[in-house]
Amino acid sequence: MAHTKAAGSTKLGRDSQPQYLGVKLFAGQPANPGSIIIRQRGTKFLPGKNVKRGSDDTLYSVAKGLVHFATKKITNFNGKKRVAKIVNVIPAK
Numbered sequence: 463m464a465h466t467k468a469a470g471s472t473k474l475g476r477d478s479q480p481q482y483l484g485v486k487l488f489a490g491q492p493a494n495p496g497s498i499i500i501r502q503r504g505t506k507f508l509p510g511k512n513v514k515r516g517s518d519d520t521l522y523s524v525a526k527g528l529v530h531f532a533t534k535k536i537t538n539f540n541g542k543k544r545v546a547k548i549v550n551v552i553p554a555k
Contacts, residue, residue: 493523510550527553
């Protein structure tokens with residue numbers, strides 16, 4: 463009995479869809495209102511000027527302009543300082 467007698471269902475074979483996270487618009491690229499800049503889990507990047515955060519922590523533009531990344535020192539709830547990455551959209555002149 464070294465062969466398979468019937469092609470039954472398998473317990474394996476289930477795989478979840480990829481999440482497609484990451485930076486979608488890089489520094490210097492143009493952004494329109496509503497365009498997604500970063501898809502993320504948690505707040506690895508924080509919203510700055512002309513950028514809002516969605517319910518799933520996605521950062522999107524609210525104005526037309528160029529994407530700009532910056533860093534800023536932020537104090538945590540326990541008093542410890544950390545360097546945070548800020549995403550801004552600078553309006554084109």
